[in-house]
Amino acid sequence: MSICTLPEDCFYEIFKHVSKDDTKTLYNCLLVNRFLCRLIIPILYKDPFSAVNDLKQNYCLIRIYLSCLDEIEKDYLQQNSIEILEDSIPLFDYAKYLEKFTDLTLPIECWLIYQLGNLNEDLVYLEYNDYINQLDRKKHLILQKILFHLFLRKMKNCKELIINSKLFDESFCNLYLFKKNSSNYINLSFLNLIITKKDLNDSKEGLLYDIISIITKNCFNIKDLKITFFSYLNSNILKNSINELIQNQENLNNIHLINPNFFSCDVNRIIDSKMNTLNSINITNSIHSINHETFEVISNCKNLERLEFNNCRGLTYRNSKILLKSSLKLKELILHNNGKINLFDLSLIRRLGNNLINLSIDQISYVSLRIISRHCFNLKILKIVLSTNRNMPFNSYQYFKIMKIEQLTIYYQHNLLLDDHILKILAENLPDTLYSFTIEKKFSNSLFTFLNNNYNCITPIGLNNFLINCRVNLINLNLDFYLKNILLEKILVHVKKKKSLKYLGIRSCSFWLGNDEYGNQLLNEIKENGVEIITIKNSDLLLRE
Template sequence: MSKLNKDILYLIFEEVHDKKTLFSCLLVNKTWCDMIIRNLWRDPWRFLKNRKDELLLLNIIISYLSVESKNYLKSQGINIFTKSCDKPLYNYITFCKHLNLNAIGMILVKTIKCEPKISIILNEIFNLFINGKTKFTHLYIPKNFDCQLNLIPGVENCLSEIEFLSCDTTINDKSLTGLMTICKSIKELELFMGLSDNNFGFARLIKQQKNLFKIRFLPSKVYPIYYPCDDQFYDLIENSLIKHADTIEYLKTPRHFNTKIISSFINLKILVMNNHYMNWKFLWDQNLSFPNLEILNVSRFPINILVNIIKHARNLIELSIEKIYTIIDNKKIIQAIYQNCPRLKYLKMLIYNINILEFKNILINCQDLNELYVVATEYLWEDLFKILAEFSPTNLYKFKFALMIVMLESLVKFFKLWQGRRPMILEFFTNSSDIKKVMKKYKSKGIVKEYNYEFNSKKDDFWISFR
């Protein structure tokens, strides 16, 4: 029974991602403490919120360096060691499953200004983690990584089970050769694409994987949004994915894919396409469809292709449309949604005043709708709030409004009409002290559960915390 309880607790803690909640469980008893410590140190980088967190983590890692390693660093003029402390109760390093060299490198850059010294320290820390015992599942490689992994003693035992790889496509041949030699079971691949000097060997890395199901192509962080694409490299990478056509379920890309290739992804469930390239061209067949699609997030997408995909995606549960379409096209999208997406739970889109009555049909037909993110270019709050209060399905209680100036009188009416429904979670931007007072008032009445008026259009963190 004790073993069963541990197994159940482990599964529960695996689903907890809030640091405060996990910390509160540390002092329950030793069994809980053991499991929480393992959970926290599986990916310690995910909890880094500020400089204090970064330095604390760096100091803990450095404390595990051997005497020989510390003496070597001192001989190189590097002295970043804190005062000696008692030996930790746990060997935290052995619990790590995520080896994030990106995060370590960025912390060192902030701590030490001398680039050669950063490289020396990073190498010692890398050797600390590659100890022949710790088995990693996630590996994050920095842009300037210069190491042939397969030549390091004990590395195969540590990295042969890597399932997730995040890497810049401009790393050199030596580093890529090391990755290809060791990492052959990658399931999730995250590639940061450069403007030029991309390593064409990544096509071979992709082909040799056994069960690749998630791939994210991202613009390199050092480049601005909207820039020329390295078409030759991108085309080569696309073709390397044909081998994985049956297994790919998730695709994020900053430009269009070849129709023949993307149409072969018969089990695609998540498609994120936010075009960042200036020389983009859409050559997709307008009849292209993904019958198993569950999540669609697009911007700068041709209307006919978008509508067709929505019409054939009857399993769609999340839809996010960034582009501002014409009134007529906006109506086509709304119609495609309420006629074909009964399972929809999350919707983000622009709504025009003139299409409000058409939008009402989404509320009527999509009874599973739970979260609504409305982007507006007009002052439509009066009609929109009335429609939402009268026709929102029972499950819908999370609202986010962008590009809207919410008027106090309309908001009060909305709250009064909402009375008797599930308390809402509301997010929009306002500087009005009167509106803030009203929000507080209706929260105390139980009509509003939580609210946020420091709106961030790029993040849904406020919502996610209530999922």
């Protein structure tokens, strides 16, 4: 049967359903002939940045998109002393296929590193440390601006969009650009607004209002809305624009407000207006926006399944009583960095425990573990900040054993470096139901911070203590930090001995920026023992059953 016997639409549907993690298969298919190449390229370039894992791949992606610039955009780069290679005309208009506009900070850093660096024939970066401080932050911002303009101009079916006020440049961003491409945002489902007052002069502020207005008039199915304010901006125009944007969304499911105090943002009004559709509320960095009325409107969200407070004030036992009297049946509760919250978390866990599937808290203690073990009978995922403080004596760990959790995440802090005994005690008390264990960083750090840090979050002795004493047969082991080879050695010994591990999630290894034959050898041996290596990105840990 000829390869073109099937209609083109059928081939497209087949390739569209290939896993987004299996880009290698798609890439191999596009090399078969021009017909398949033309079908697969739009699929590969819907969300290409989520599929890349290293410096070289990020560099190549940015290079591809820079080849798609028009003459105005190229002139702008030249005016700002940024030279790009005069590659041949690209085979495809890659930018128009993009559906998810993501944060380009890391990819652009990779491109700049390669522009500065000493590269071998395989484009592997060599003397990395010599070039860290040479990166030009002004050029970095210019590249972000120009790619922002390129994607706004070219994207035909935008589903996820980040609008950052620092990326507006009056020399090529204008109302005509937004209006001309307004139909490109009809299918927008995720919008992230990042607004900083210092980035906004009068004209840029007008551009911000224009694009919010255009999205408001053309997009009615935004499901996820994230708004971040980095400085106080007392603007009734902006406040009304955002309120109108929210009101126009028919099925707003998730809302995430960061620094709402800077905006004098009426959190209560926003939540109340969408009480019938919201199933997730996340409030971060709120000093005085959380009050009695806030909990009243939250308690009226009948479809609410997920509630998160991070670095907020006002989470008191008195306010928690409002939620305790409600009919809420939360499945996820996340409470972090909220200071001493006066039994707010414990009372909620008691009241909501039987419905909770996912619980993440940092106020962990002997009492909280006991309450979780006695009230959270359906809990599958538990994420905690492991600590050596006096509220967590070693006999507290016995409560893990009687839980029925399947996934346990430990957010690491420096204390895991100071006491190798913690992970040993934990390993001895893991529940029989557990199949996935994760050590994840508590706070996000830049790529440069990690790669210049000589320490991992745990010592080789600490990891060895955990692996040797682990009483369950783990299927998933996720280590969300940059591994040194000495830690890979411990993992390889565990894999050969236990023979249960199927997936190893790692952020990267010591050879990430160069050629490390021993590191590659260790990884290959782990793979030869039936373990799939998963690269963790942006703390999106991949869990497999």
